[in-house]
Amino acid sequence: MNLSRPRNLHSRRGSLMIVAMIIAAVIGISLASYLQLGRTSLSISNRALYNNAAMNLAENGLEEAMYSINKKIADPSYNWTGWTTGSGNAWKQFPTAGTYTFDQGATGIVRVTVYGYLGTAPSAVARSTITLGNDPNRTIEKWVRIQLRKTSKFANGLVAKQFVRFNGNNASVDSWNSDPDNNAGTAAIPYSAGVRRDNGTVGSVSVSVDAILVQNADIWGYAATGGSQPTVGPNGLIGPFGTASGATDPTHVSTDFSANFDPVTAPATAGYALGAVTNTLTLPRGGDTTAADGKYYYSATSINVNNKVIRVQGTNEKVVLKLTDTTTSIDIGGGSGELRVDTGCTLEIYAPGDIKIAGNGIMNGGTTAATANQPAALQIWGTKTSGVQDIQIAGNGVLSAVVYAPQGSLKINGNGDVGGSFVANDITLVGNAAFHYDESLGNFGGSNPFRVSIWQELTTATARGSFAGALSF
Structure with a gap:
C-alpha cells in the first residue's frame, strides 16, 4: 500500500501561497497609494489654506496703507506713526517685531511700500510671506499692487x-x-513739457470690447475698463514714459474699473x-x-x-x-x-x-x-x-x-x-x-479720501522684479 500524499496537493498549496502573496502585495500597494494620496491631499489642502491666508495678509497690509493715506487727509498733523518715510514714500513691516502665528505652526509677515503718498495718485505694493510649520524651508508669497484715486468726480482724466x-x-x-x-x-x-507726468488716466465702466478705443493715441499713464482690454492700434500705446509704440504695459491696464x-x-x-x-x-x-x-x-x-x-x-x-x-x-x-x-x-x-x-x-x-x-x-x-x-x-x-x-x-x-x-x-x-x-x-470738492482704482496681483518674476528692492527690507 502506497501512503504518500498526492502530488497535486503540494501544487495547490503552492498556488494558494502565490495568490495570497499577490493579494497581500496588491493590498499593500493600495494602502501605500491611499496613504500617499491622503498625504498629498492634505498637503494641497494646507497650501490652499495658507495661499488664501497669504492673500488675506497682503490685503490687510494694504488696508493699513490706505488707513494712513486717508488719515493724513483727515488730519494734516498725522506723521505716519510707525512707518519709515522718505522722498514722499513710506514703508513698514507687519508685525513690526516677530511674526503672525497661524495653525500648525505656520508664521507670516507682510511688507508694504507706499509710493507718492504726498501726491494725488499714490500707489502701494504689499508682499506677504507665510512659512509653513511642517517645512520651514517652504514659503508661500502673495504680491499685490493697488493704484489709488481721490473720490472726486474728477479723479480721472x-x-x-x-x-x-x-x-x-x-x-x-x-x-x-x-x-x-x-x-x-x-x-x-x-x-509744460518740464512738468508733464505719466499719470494720465482713461476709464470706462463698460464691458464692451470697444469701451476704450485708443487707436493710435499715446496714453502715458493708465487705462481701465469694466471688463474688456482696451483696443490699441499699431502706433498707439498705454504705459509709462518710455513705453514703445504699439505696446501696452500690463501693469497700467485693468478690467475692473468702476465709477459713480x-x-x-x-x-x-x-x-x-x-x-x-x-x-x-x-x-x-x-x-x-x-x-x-x-x-x-x-x-x-x-x-x-x-x-x-x-x-x-x-x-x-x-x-x-x-x-x-x-x-x-x-x-x-x-x-x-x-x-x-x-x-x-x-x-x-x-x-x-x-x-x-x-x-x-x-x-x-x-x-x-x-x-x-x-x-x-x-x-x-x-x-x-x-x-x-x-x-x-x-x-x-x-x-x-x-x-x-x-x-x-x-x-x-x-x-x-x-x-x-x-x-x-x-x-x-x-x-x-x-x-x-x-x-x-x-x-x-474738498478733502476727499482715496479709493482703489486699480488692483493687481503680481504673479510673474518680471512684475515682481520692479518692486523687489522696495519690499526686501
Missing part, C-alpha cells in the same frame, strides 16, 4: 459710461499737477434773471452784487448767439450761470463766437439741454497752455437726467475746462492742448489733441 474714443493719429494723454501743495494761495503751475455717475442739479440760489441771451454778454454787470459765498448768480433760459462773445471779466470774479432750456441750452457759433473767461476769473455753467460751442470755442485765460487758467476755473455741468445730452466743444488753441455730464455724448474738437477732466456717457476726441489731466482735480 477721461471717464465714460459707454466708451472713450480717440479719432486722430497723433492724439496723446498725459498729466501734470497745477497745484502740488494743494494751496489756493500759491500760484498755479501751468502745463451721480446726477447734479443747479444751485438753489436765485440770482439775477437774464431771460434768453441772444447778444454779447459780459458778466458780472455793473451794479450786480455777490451772494454770501462771494459768487455772482445768474439764470437764463438759453444762450443762442452767432459771432458774439459771452465773457466773464474783472479781478478774480466768480460767476455761476444757470440755464433752463432742456432742448438747447447753449449754441455759440460763427467765426468769432466765443465763450471767454478772463485770467483769474471763474465760471460755472449748469445746463439741462444740448451744448454747442463752436467758432473760436472756449478761451479760459490765455490762448496757450502757459497762460491758460486752471481747468477748474471753467466748469460745465450737464444736469440732464434722462436721454442724450449732445455736447460739442471746440478750443481756441488750448481748451482748459472740466465737464461733468452723466447723460452727455461729448465731442471735443481740437488739435492743440486740452487740459482738465471730462466725465460723460461717451467721449470722442476728434483731431490730434494732446490731453493733459490736471492731477490737482483729485482734490476737487
